[in-house]
Amino acid sequence: MKKVRLDEMTWSEVKKLLENGVDTVVIGIGSTEQHGPSLPLQTDRRIADTVANFIASSLENTIQAPTIMVGNSPHHMGFPGTISLKQSTLEAVLEDYLESLIHHGFKTIILTNHHGGNCTAIDNSLEKARKEFPAVRFVSFYNQNTTEAINKFCEKYQLTPAELGAHAGDLETSIMMVLDENLVCPDWFVKGFVGDYNQEVRAKAHREGYITLTENGVVGDQRMASKEKGLDYLSTLKEVILNYIRSELEKS
Ligand SMILES: [Zn+2]
Numbered sequence: 001m002k003k004v005r006l007d008e009m010t011w012s013e014v015k016k017l018l019e020n021g022v023d024t025v026v027i028g029i030g031s032t033e034q035h036g037p038s039l040p041l042q043t044d045r046r047i048a049d050t051v052a053n054f055i056a057s058s059l060e061n062t063i064q065a066p067t068i069m070v071g072n073s074p075h076h077m078g079f080p081g082t083i084s085l086k087q088s089t090l091e092a093v094l095e096d097y098l099e100s101l102i103h104h105g106f107k108t109i110i111l112t113n114h115h116g117g118n119c120t121a122i123d124n125s126l127e128k129a130r131k132e133f134p135a136v137r138f139v140s141f142y143n144q145n146t147t148e149a150i151n152k153f154c155e156k157y158q159l160t161p162a163e164l165g166a167h168a169g170d171l172e173t174s175i176m177m178v179l180d181e182n183l184v185c186p187d188w189f190v191k192g193f194v195g196d197y198n199q200e201v202r203a204k205a206h207r208e209g210y211i212t213l214t215e216n217g218v219v220g221d222q223r224m225a226s227k228e229k230g231l232d233y234l235s236t237l238k239e240v241i242l243n244y245i246r247s248e249l250e251k252s
Contacts, residue, residue: 004062005053018104023061023108024063024108024110025064026062026065027067027068028045028050028064029067029111029115030049031072031073031117032081033084033115034079035172036222037190037216038185038189039173041083043176048113050234052112055110055242071117071121072087075207087121098133102133108249109138112245113142122142141244149236162197163220165221168192169219170220170222171233173189174226189223194219
C-alpha cells in the first residue's frame with residue numbers, strides 16, 4: 001500500500017515526491033464536538049480523516065495533509081467536551097495550511113469537510129486563496145451529490161431522513177461503529193430530535209445552541225444503527241465523494 005500521510009514521511013521523502021510529480025494534497029476537516037451520549041467527540045474528524053485518506057490513496061500523485069481535528073462548533077458548547085475554534089481562528093488555520101502547502105509546491109488542494117459549522121470559514125478562506133494563488137486549483141467537498149445516496153439508504157433500511165439523521169443519527173452512528181467500535185456505546189443509543197429539521201429549525205439551533213433542540217445532543221435516531229449498515233454507508237459515500245472530486249478536477 002502506498003504511503004499517503006504527509007506526517008508519516010520525512011522531509012526528504014516529501015521532496016522526492018514533489019520532484020516526481022506528486023502535486024496534489026487532500027485536507028480532511030472535522031470537529032471535536034458532542035455526538036450524543038454514545039458516540040465520541042472525535043466522530044466528525046474521524047470520518048474526515050478516513051475520507052481524506054481514501055481520496056489520497058485513490059487519486060494519482062496525491063498525498064494527505066494532517067486532518068484539521070477541531071472546527072467551528074459554538075452551537076454544541078452546551079454539551080461538555082466540545083471544543084470550538086472561532087470562525088476567524090479556523091480561517092487563519094486554513095490560510096496557514098494552504099500557504100505552507102503552496103510554498104512547498106503543491107498545485108492542487110482538495111478539502112473534504114465533514115462538519116456543517118465549518119462551511120462559512122472554508123468558503124471565506126477559499127475565496128481569499130483563489131485570489132491570492134490563481135495558479136493553484138482548489139476543490140472543496142461538503143455534502144454535494146450525496147442526496148441520491150442518502151435517499152437510497154433510507155429506502156433500503158426503511159428509515160426516514162430524520163432518523164438517518166443530520167447529527168449523530170443512524171448514519172454517523174453506524175459509520176463510527178465501523179471506524180472504531182470500541183469508542184461506541186450501544187447501551188446508550190438514543191432517539192434524538194426527529195422532527196422537521198428545516199432551515200428555520202436549523203438556524204434557531206445554531207443561534208440558541210443544539211441543547212435547545214435536543215437534550216441528548218442527537219438529531220436522528222441511533223437505536224437501529226449497525227456495523228453492517230456502516231460498511232455500506234461508508235463505502236458508498238466514499239465513492240460518491242471521490243466521483244464528485246474527480247469531476248471537479250476534470251472541470252478545472
Ligand atoms: Zn457529525
